[in-house]
Amino acid sequence: MKAELGVCYYPEHWPEENWAKDAARMIETGLTWVRIGEFAWSWMEPTPGDLQFDWLDRAIEALGSAGLKIVLGTPTATPPRWMLDKLPEMLAVDAYGNPRKFGSRRHYCFSHPGYVDECKRIAQLMGRRYGHNPHIAAWQIDNEYGCHDTTLSYSDAALKAFRRWLSDRYGSIEALNAAWGNVFWSMEYNSFDQIEFPNLTVTEPNPAHVLAFRRFSSDQVVAFNKAQVDVLRPLTDVPLLHNYMGRVLDFDHFDVGDDLDIATWDSYPIGFLSDRLEADEAHKTAYLQQGDPDMQAFHHDLYRAVGHGRWWVMEQQPGPVNWAPYNPAPLPGMVRLWSLEAVAHGAEVVSYFRWRQAPFGQEQMHAGLLTPDGHDAPGLAEARQTADDLAALGEIQAARAPVAIVFDYASDWAWAAQPQGAGFDYFKLVFSAYRALRRAGLSVDFVPPTRVGEDHYNLILTPGVAVLGDLEQRLLHGCDLALLGPRCGAITEDFQIPQQGRPGLGGLSCHVDLIETLPPGVARTVDGGGSVEHWVERMSGTARSLLSFADGTPALQGEERLWYLPGFPDEVLWDRVIAMAAQKTGLTLHPMPTGLRRRETRSHEVFINYNAHPIAWDDLQIEGCDVQFRKRNPEQS
Ligand code: GAL
Numbered sequence: 001m002k003a004e005l006g007v008c009y010y011p012e013h014w015p016e017e018n019w020a021k022d023a024a025r026m027i028e029t030g031l032t033w034v035r036i037g038e039f040a041w042s043w044m045e046p047t048p049g050d051l052q053f054d055w056l057d058r059a060i061e062a063l064g065s066a067g068l069k070i071v072l073g074t075p076t077a078t079p080p081r082w083m084l085d086k087l088p089e090m091l092a093v094d095a096y097g098n099p100r101k102f103g104s105r106r107h108y109c110f111s112h113p114g115y116v117d118e119c120k121r122i123a124q125l126m127g128r129r130y131g132h133n134p135h136i137a138a139w140q141i142d143n144e145y146g147c148h149d150t151t152l153s154y155s156d157a158a159l160k161a162f163r164r165w166l167s168d169r170y171g172s173i174e175a176l177n178a179a180w181g182n183v184f185w186s187m188e189y190n191s192f193d194q195i196e197f198p199n200l201t202v203t204e205p206n207p208a209h210v211l212a213f214r215r216f217s218s219d220q221v222v223a224f225n226k227a228q229v230d231v232l233r234p235l236t237d238v239p240l241l242h243n244y245m246g247r248v249l250d251f252d253h254f255d256v257g258d259d260l261d262i263a264t265w266d267s268y269p270i271g272f273l274s275d276r277l278e279a280d281e282a283h284k285t286a287y288l289q290q291g292d293p294d295m296q297a298f299h300h301d302l303y304r305a306v307g308h309g310r311w312w313v314m315e316q317q318p319g320p321v322n323w324a325p326y327n328p329a330p331l332p333g334m335v336r337l338w339s340l341e342a343v344a345h346g347a348e349v350v351s352y353f354r355w356r357q358a359p360f361g362q363e364q365m366h367a368g369l370l371t372p373d374g375h376d377a378p379g380l381a382e383a384r385q386t387a388d389d390l391a392a393l394g395e396i397q398a399a400r401a402p403v404a405i406v407f408d409y410a411s412d413w414a415w416a417a418q419p420q421g422a423g424f425d426y427f428k429l430v431f432s433a434y435r436a437l438r439r440a441g442l443s444v445d446f447v448p449p450t451r452v453g454e455d456h457y458n459l460i461l462t463p464g465v466a467v468l469g470d471l472e473q474r475l476l477h478g479c480d481l482a483l484l485g486p487r488c489g490a491i492t493e494d495f496q497i498p499q500q501g502r503p504g505l506g507g508l509s510c511h512v513d514l515i516e517t518l519p520p521g522v523a524r525t526v527d528g529g530g531s532v533e534h535w536v537e538r539m540s541g542t543a544r545s546l547l548s549f550a551d552g553t554p555a556l557q558g559e560e561r562l563w564y565l566p567g568f569p570d571e572v573l574w575d576r577v578i579a580m581a582a583q584k585t586g587l588t589l590h591p592m593p594t595g596l597r598r599r600e601t602r603s604h605e606v607f608i609n610y611n612a613h614p615i616a617w618d619d620l621q622i623e624g625c626d627v628q629f630r631k632r633n634p635e636q637s
């Protein structure tokens with residue numbers, strides 16, 4: 001596959017006479033894709049029923065006839081003001097019962113049937129008009145589901161839908177009471193109509209109630225997306241996609257992805273480093289202008305799985321953003337590095353956000369490839385350089401990674417409902433495992449629980465997977481060695497401790513006798529090096545103890561094909577465990593110097609240097625903020 005570049009463009013922000021000039025300049029920069037339309041509802045329909053598509057016809061023609069392929073967005077993330085007059089109840093409501101107001105974006109409730117109908121209506125109008133337009137090469141549905149904390153809504157419409165969802169799931173109120181253990185604290189219900197949201201309770205609500213609400217809320221996003229998919233499918237033959245976000249786990253992206261053709265995501269490395277990553281100050285300072293060396297790759301690999309192998313970066317940070325607490329500029333070379341790194345992970349397209357910086361509105365301080373007055377911003381030259389690099393590079397052939405991590409959105413919801421210790425966070429745990437594999441120079445795939453067993457891996461990790469069910473059996477088909485733990489199989493679908501003991505552990509002949517969580521700075525050391533933090537399970541049983549805590553209890557227990565790790569490892573312990581697993585499964589490790597990362601494809605070995613300084617590795621010298629592609633000889637692959 002040969003990767004391409006693109007850009008996000010807002011014709012409605014610029015005088016019409018600019019459109020053709022902008023398009024020519026995009027082509028001259030080496031861009032071949034442009035995304036438009038995703039926020040332009042108030043221009044398509046300024047008042048209810050007053051359809052104004054002429055300007056969009058001309059914009060599509062100007063961009064398309066210049067040679068650009070267009071991704072057309074449905075504008076449903078930004079319902080115009082008149083929608084509120086028409087559907088006053090369409091607003092999402094926060095956990096305190098306050099309706100979210102008009103004046104920014106994503107203010108709708110996923111469960112409002114009237115709003116869903118409006119979205120279907122506009123999608124259908126657009127599909128009929130542009131579904132077979134030769135310039136439209138893909139459709140984006142909505143924009144960044146879940147961004148700005150918008151998955152959960154406590155509206156009347158959501159409550160009605162939640163009660164229906166519960167009644168479909170449990171069939172009878174007795175079954176729900178039993179499944180949730182509502183005998184505890186006399187929480188039993190007499191009918192589904194009595195059930196409220198799990199908010200505003202005196203002390204914590206039943207975690208089973210919370211988990212059900214989280215599952216429901218995720219299903220509402222899936223249904224909302226599918227409503228537009230069902231409208232557009234018959235009207236077009238080109239791919240349908242959505243642009244997901246970084247570290248948004250509030251809905252199951254795999255479920256949404258199953259209805260789409262391509263997964264895309266929006267990558268803002270410097271914004272994410274300061275805004276949504278736990279790391280010490282030294283780390284944040286070292287990568288202030290580069291972003292974290294694993295955060296982008298993590299999402300590339302995750303969204304590759306969400307897209308069943310097909311994925312893009314829809315929005316690539318091109319310079320300083322406006323929304324993080326501080327917004328430093330990328331070091332020279334980083335815009336190119338991020339773009340090429342995405343390609344190394346299999347991106348079909350990397351598209352920059354945005355073409356020209358907006359001179360008005362909330363994002364007027366957000367860089368584009370051009371300044372607001374149309375001069376080249378620093379990102380433009382790097383985009384051009386990337387286009388040249390891609391042309392020189394030729395085809396990058398994808399390969400399955402030797403190691404996979406099972407990623408399970410519902411585990412995040414479960415552990416957020418009952419963390420048990422403030423330091424236990426699902427993303428943090430999975431990310432620590434991912435980092436460890438990457439420090440070892442391994443390429444990583446993610447797999448949703450439902451697809452475990454479809455492909456074979458040397459090693460599969462399942463950190464924190466809350467409900468194991470039949471995954472235990474499928475894991476054994478899916479790999480040579482499965483590394484379970486910590487906190488795996490610890491609850492049932494309905495948030496109860498499994499009566500028959502934990503799945504996974506039975507097969508290992510071991511069990512958990514006690515669980516403790518630890519405050520920051522306290523750890524349990526492991527003989528020979530490393531320790532666990534946040535979460536410790538005290539194990540017993542006849543399975544072999546492969547590592548021990550200082551008190552002699554197992555810190556890693558295992559048999560031939562299944563190991564259990566009973567705590568949240570620090571870096572040293574992760575590295576030890578990965579090295580032991582590699583030895584067991586015949587995996588070759590390539591320990592990486594700080595800030596250097598390696599990605600293997602069938603055709604290339606790629607080295608990505610997030611450091612500002614050069615790094616020597618093997619026979620290579622990799623400059624600071626640079627990427628090197630080394631061709632693999634065919635026998636290696
Ligand atoms: C994304 C969003 C864009 C723009 C961008 C700014 O989250 O999809 O519309 O707001 O962030 O960084």
